[in-house]
Structures are given as structure tokens and as C-alpha cells.
Amino acid sequence: MLKGLIGRKIGMTQIFDEKGVAYAVTLIEAGPCFVTQVRLPEKEGYSAVQLGYGESNPKRLTQGQVGHLKANELPPLRFLREFRAKDHGLKVGDKVSVSDAFAVGERVDVVGISKGKGFAGGVKRYHFHGMNATHGTSDRNRAPGSRGSGTTPGRVYKGARGAGHMGVDRVTAQNIKVVMVDPERNLIAINGAVPGGKGSLVMIKESRKQ
Amino acid sequence: MADLIKAVEAQDNENIPQLAAGDTVSVHVKIKEGDRERIQEFKGLVIRLRNSGNNASVTVRRMASNGIGVERTFLLRSPRVDKIVVERHGKVRRAQLYYMRSRTGKSARIKERFS
Numbered sequence: 464m465l466k467g468l469i470g471r472k473i474g475m476t477q478i479f480d481e482k483g484v485a486y487a488v489t490l491i492e493a494g495p496c497f498v499t500q501v502r503l504p505e506k507e508g509y510s511a512v513q514l515g516y517g518e519s520n521p522k523r524l525t526q527g528q529v530g531h532l533k534a535n536e537l538p539p540l541r542f543l544r545e546f547r548a549k550d551h552g553l554k555v556g557d558k559v560s561v562s563d564a565f566a567v568g569e570r571v572d573v574v575g576i577s578k579g580k581g582f583a584g585g586v587k588r589y590h591f592h593g594m595n596a597t598h599g600t601s602d603r604n605r606a607p608g609s610r611g612s613g614t615t616p617g618r619v620y621k622g623a624r625g626a627g628h629m630g631v632d633r634v635t636a637q638n639i640k641v642v643m644v645d646p647e648r649n650l651i652a653i654n655g656a657v658p659g660g661k662g663s664l665v666m667i668k669e670s671r672k673q
Numbered sequence: 674m675a676d677l678i679k680a681v682e683a684q685d686n687e688n689i690p691q692l693a694a695g696d697t698v699s700v701h702v703k704i705k706e707g708d709r710e711r712i713q714e715f716k717g718l719v720i721r722l723r724n725s726g727n728n729a730s731v732t733v734r735r736m737a738s739n740g741i742g743v744e745r746t747f748l749l750r751s752p753r754v755d756k757i758v759v760e761r762h763g764k765v766r767r768a769q770l771y772y773m774r775s776r777t778g779k780s781a782r783i784k785e786r787f788s
Contacts, residue, residue, distance in 0.1 A: 473674045476682060477727045483703075483753035485727075490678060648680060661674060 465553055466669035467546035468493040468564050469516035470651070472575065474661050478643060478652060486642050488652040491573075491665055494564070495649060497537050498557040502545070510549045514559065515540030516664075544666055562646035570670035573636045575659035583629035591624075634658035638672045682727040688756030689749055692731060694719050694770050695763025695783055700733060700747055701755040712755055715745055718763070718783070720770040726750075731757075734770075740777055762786040 470493030477485050500513035521529055521539040532540060535555045553559070565571065585591040585607040593605045607626070611619040636657050643652035657665060692698065699716040717735030729749040737743045747754050763783040773781060 473677050476678050477748075478681065479683060479727075479748075479750070479752055481752070482705075483751050485748060485751065490681060492677065643681070645681065648677060650677060650681060652681065 464563060465512050465546060465548050465551040465559060466564055466569075466571075467512070467514065467548065468559065468561065468651075468667045469496050469514055469542055469544050470494065470665050470667060471517075472657055472659055472661055472663050472665050473650070475656070480642075486652075486654050488642050488654055489657040491651050491653060491657070491667065492649055493561050493651045493667055495558050495560040497540060498553045498555050498559065499532065499535065499537060499540065499543055501553065501555060509547070511545050511547045512551055512553055513543055513545045515543050517541040542664055546666075546668060560646060561644050561649055561651050565641050565644055565651060565667070567641055567644055569641045570638050570673045571641060571653065572668045572670050572672075573639065573653060573657045574666040574668065575634060575636075575657055575663060577630050577632050577634045577658045578660050580630035582627065584626045585624065588627065588629045589624045638670045679726065683750040683752075686750060686754060686756070689754070690757065690759055692719055692722055692757065692759065693762065694722060694768055695765035695786070696759050697761040697763065698731075698733060699758045699760060700731075700745075701757070702747070703753050703755050715747075716760075717743075717745075718770070718773065720744070720773055722768075734773060736777075736781075742774060762788065 470491040473490040473492055475487065475489050478488055479485050494516065496514040496516045498512055499515040502509060502511040504510055515537065517540060518538050519541040524539055524541065529539065537556065580587065584605055586593050586605045591607055594600050594603050596604060610623050610625055640654040641651060642654050659665060696719045698719055699714050702713050702715060704711055704713050715733060717733040719731055720734045721732040723730045727750050730746050731749060732744055732746045734742055734744045762785065764786040765783060
């Protein structure tokens with residue numbers, strides 16, 4: 464079976480297991496997803512499954528998307544994402560729900576788009592230490608200090624860390640545990656935090672690091 | 674989305690009455706020793722309440738021997754909390770009674786509130 468789903472982050476809470484241990488969890492409304500395409504080594508050169516999630520008004524989709532979905536008599540799905548998988552036994556039009564894909568206790572990776580932080584300084588963006596709070600420092604408490612050498616080379620190397628745009632990156636939270644699966648509400652609870660804001664799109668995959 | 678979070682969270686424990694800062698309570702906690710389960714009581718003053726769904730908690734302070742204060746925080750929806758009994762309502766003007774930490778003896782008394 465395919466270990467992968469597309470979902471929407473709901474928010475965080477705390478849930479208890481039967482022993483009374485509390486887990487901080489992120490709730491994700493995952494699936495149900497439709498298989499919109501199966502990629503084959505003979506045709507595309509690799510094996511993968513394309514899943515679709517989120518029914519929407521067909522007017523909001525591009526004509527390319529509408530045609531792709533209509534060819535297989537699928538509903539208008541807003542989000543299409545690909546998951547690498549071999550021997551999944553799925554065909555186009557199949558429905559994948561949470562309980563099919565994941566079970567309690569499994570380890571997963573969750574991919575999301577991190578929250579935007581705007582133009583951020585080096586202290587926030589790269590954990591620079593900043594400067595002294597006292598000993599005569601004035602107005603330079605969060606300054607980066609030197610970014611390079613002196614007369615040779617006489618410039619700052621490309622890629623040197625510094626202030627700049629932070630967030631809105633694709634981030635993967637790796638190897639985190641599934642604490643609860645609720646097939647009725649299509650919910651999955653994952654131990655700890657997950658990148659992105661509430662309501663943002665996330666991909667749940669099988670962990671690469673188990 | 675808030676409804677989905679609520680649907681997953683545990684129900685309110687029916688054996689926990691309405692609590693308020695300043696109450697003297699006795700918290701009955703289930704404790705597992707090997708395969709035997711017993712109930713331990715923790716009696717003291719409620720110095721803080723937090724209401725937040727499954728994260729709701731209460732901090733109870735009591736004086737142990739030698740005048741050393743002991744505080745325990747209980748998650749109100751935890752299955753380990755069996756019940757809470759309110760023994761006395763206190764008359765207090767604050768929501769958080771952190772000032773009780775610096776008080777001992779006579780000054781650590783709280784007047785009873787009758788309702």
C-alpha cells in the first residue's frame with residue numbers, strides 16, 4: 464500500500480494515551496485522496512503515484528488540470544502531488560484514506576511550507592550570536608559583525624550568510640511518530656510540530672530515516 | 674477547524690467541579706505500582722487555573738513538613754486524575770496566587786468565602 468497522503472494542517476493540541484501520558488500533537492485532516500496518475504518505469508522512467516486532494520470549483524483550475532482529471536472521470540481536485548512508491552498496487556481512480564495509508568506508531572515525514580518571516584536579520588535567520596548587551600555597545604546589539612576577509616579578496620563571497628528573506632520554504636519534519644488515526648473524520652495526529660500555518664497544505668510520507 | 678480539534682479532545686471529567694483560585698482542594702490521582710492501581714490524595718491550595726481544552730490544568734500548592742512548599746500541576750482532562758474534591762472556598766482578589774509562595778505561617782492564611 465502507498466504510504467503517502469495530502470492534507471491540511473488543523474492545529475495543535477494535547478492528547479492522552481491509555482496510560483495517561485500526554486502527547487503534544489499536530490492534527491492534520493488528511494485525505495481522502497484520489498489516485499490521479501500512476502507513473503511507470505517503462506513510460507516515465509520511475510515509479511510514483513500522483514495523488515489529488517481538495518475538491519473545488521472547476522473554474523478555479525486551469526484547463527490543463529481539468530482535462531487531466533476529466534480524462535479519468537475524477538472530481539475537480541485542486542492539489543496534485545507526486546509520491547515515489549513501488550509495488551503499491553494502485554490504479555487511477557482509487558481512493559486513499561488515512562486508515563489505508565498510516566497506522567498508529569508508524570514514523571512519517573511531513574512536508575509543508577514554513578511560515579513567512581519577511582526580511583529577517585542574521586540573529587533570527589542563522590542564529591548569529593549578536594553583540595554584547597553592555598561594555599559600551601550602542602545600537603549594534605543584533606549586528607552580524609564581519610562577513611568576510613580584508614583587502615584580499617576585497618569582496619564578500621557569494622552565499623555568505625546574512626540578513627535576507629526568511630520562511631516560505633519547503634520544509635520537511637523528519638521521522639515523527641503517528642499518535643492517533645481517526646478514519647471517521649479523516650484525521651491524523653502527529654507527535655510534535657509540523658511546518659506551516661493552520662490551514663496550510665502538507666504532504667505526509669513514509670519516513671526515510673527509520 | 675476548531676470543531677475538529679474539539680472532536681478529538683477528551684471529555685470534561687465529571688468528577689471535577691468548578692474550581693477557583695483560593696480553593697482548598699484534594700486531588701485524587703491514580704497511581705500504578707506494578708500491576709496494582711491505587712489512589713493518592715494531594716491536598717492544598719489552588720494557586721492557578723488554566724482553561725484551554727485538553728491543556729486545561731490546575732496548580733495546587735501545599736506545605737510539606739519543615740515548612741517547605743510543594744506545588745503540583747495536574748492536567749484536568751488526564752485519565753490519571755480520578756476526581757477533585759473542593760473542601761473550602763477562599764476569598765481572594767487575584768486569579769493567580771503566586772504571592773503565596775513568599776508567605777508562611779499566619780500571613781499564609783486565606784479567609785473563607787461562603788456562598
